[in-house]
Amino acid sequence: xxxxxxxxxxxxxxxxxxxxSEAEPPAITRVVFSPADLAARSWMKKLCSAAGLSVREDAxxxxxxxxxxxxxxxPIVGTGSHxxxxxxxxxxxxxxGVLGGLEAIRALQRSGFRPRHSxxxxxxxxxxxxxxxxxxxxxxxxxxxxxxxxxxxxxxxxGESLDAVRQQAGFHDSLETVPxxxxxxxxxxxxxxxxxxxxxxxxxxxxxxxxxxxxxSARISVEGAGGHAGGMLMPExxxxxxxxxxxxxxxxxxxxxxxxxxxxxxxxxxxxxPGAVNSIPSRVRLSLDLRDTQLARRDAxxxxxxxxxxxxxxxxxxxxxxxxxxxxxxxxxxxSVIDALSDSCRKHNFAFRPMVSRAYHDSLFISRIAPVAMLxxxxxxxxxxRPDEYASPEHIAKGTxxxxxxxxxxxx
Ligand code: GLV
Ligand code: MN
Ligand code: MN
Numbered sequence: 306x307x308x309x310x311x312x313x314x315x316x317x318x319x320x321x322x323x324x325x326s327e328a329e330p331p332a333i334t335r336v337v338f339s340p341a342d343l344a345a346r347s348w349m350k351k352l353c354s355a356a357g358l359s360v361r362e363d364a365x366x367x368x369x370x371x372x373x374x375x376x377x378x379x380p381i382v383g384t385g386s387h388x389x390x391x392x393x394x395x396x397x398x399x400x401x402g403v404l405g406g407l408e409a410i411r412a413l414q415r416s417g418f419r420p421r422h423s424x425x426x427x428x429x430x431x432x433x434x435x436x437x438x439x440x441x442x443x444x445x446x447x448x449x450x451x452x453x454x455x456x457x458x459x460x461x462x463x464g465e466s467l468d469a470v471r472q473q474a475g476f477h478d479s480l481e482t483v484p485x486x487x488x489x490x491x492x493x494x495x496x497x498x499x500x501x502x503x504x505x506x507x508x509x510x511x512x513x514x515x516x517x518x519x520x521x522s523a524r525i526s527v528e529g530a531g532g533h534a535g536g537m538l539m540p541e542x543x544x545x546x547x548x549x550x551x552x553x554x555x556x557x558x559x560x561x562x563x564x565x566x567x568x569x570x571x572x573x574x575x576x577x578x579p580g581a582v583n584s585i586p587s588r589v590r591l592s593l594d595l596r597d598t599q600l601a602r603r604d605a606x607x608x609x610x611x612x613x614x615x616x617x618x619x620x621x622x623x624x625x626x627x628x629x630x631x632x633x634x635x636x637x638x639x640x641s642v643i644d645a646l647s648d649s650c651r652k653h654n655f656a657f658r659p660m661v662s663r664a665y666h667d668s669l670f671i672s673r674i675a676p677v678a679m680l681x682x683x684x685x686x687x688x689x690x691r692p693d694e695y696a697s698p699e700h701i702a703k704g705t706x707x708x709x710x711x712x713x714x715x716x717x
Contacts, residue, residue, distance in 0.1 A: 336436050370426040386406070388428055421716060441669065529622075534582070572594075645678075
């Protein structure tokens, strides 16, 4: 099989999608079910239809574009990623896996290859946690990792529920129809930028992911007492922001002290009430994102954070509650998919190495119902989730070629 990736077309599609954004270029903002997300979805569906794929959407907006195989009853070989983007993001996160997946399918079509197992491109709903506080909503539901009842309770910062918002976006079926049956997939493979510096630093073309780190996230609420910034004496204060500041540093120390660089913790959101220069903060809301490749170590760090919160609350006379939103287990990738990717890299003499994904991905959840692996492309300086995120067309083309060959092997 001789495959040719149309890099020029693929890169022009990456640019076209980047223009569908709520932020000024070069920043990308495409929050789930926002007008930009809806416009991007409809553009994507047209592209899939133009490639002769049959497109369907489920009740939460996961989009499936299928190239039918000769054995209609055989389990599916899946690929894909997401096109939603956090505020002030770059243009490659998720997008490379979706548009690269589509180009991989088109390259296979052009070569005359005919799959036995159908190959399906999946665009997952809300990989990013921006709107509803947890990431991978689409893949969690597909894999049965998020109970439908819990999904119905998800609300955004304006109090709008996922259930209402997805219906406004035109997805009316019952959420109960979303989970896939356990033998839906033969295998699943996701192409993605590394979002870290290792491949570029070691001048390696591609990374083959062997395990995916597990996230836990929490909403932290600190309740103190407000008052006049001039009148209230320092010893009398129960300042919620001062307590939150101490807790943020305790979170950082807990992650740094875990004994492994695979433990990472981030407080990325801090909301202060009432938010006036001359008013003592009475209430603070924080987000916590804690990850590790080892579940036991991550759970131990979470316990350290919880004890720090109790100590700070008692020392400062405030109350601190930590509401865990999700605490997921890490995933191991499947040898069959890893081998398909590695053999293709070897065939082309692409330098590759096995690696851990420290970011989470929809594949983490799809691994609960299918053999999965991921293919990483280097990104400049390891930058991601920022507007200057960059992956070279050469690396994207190599990743797409290897993805296409792996899809061919897995679907034969
Ligand atoms: C995905 O975007 C992540 O936060 O790992
Ligand atoms: Mn992301
Ligand atoms: Mn991503």
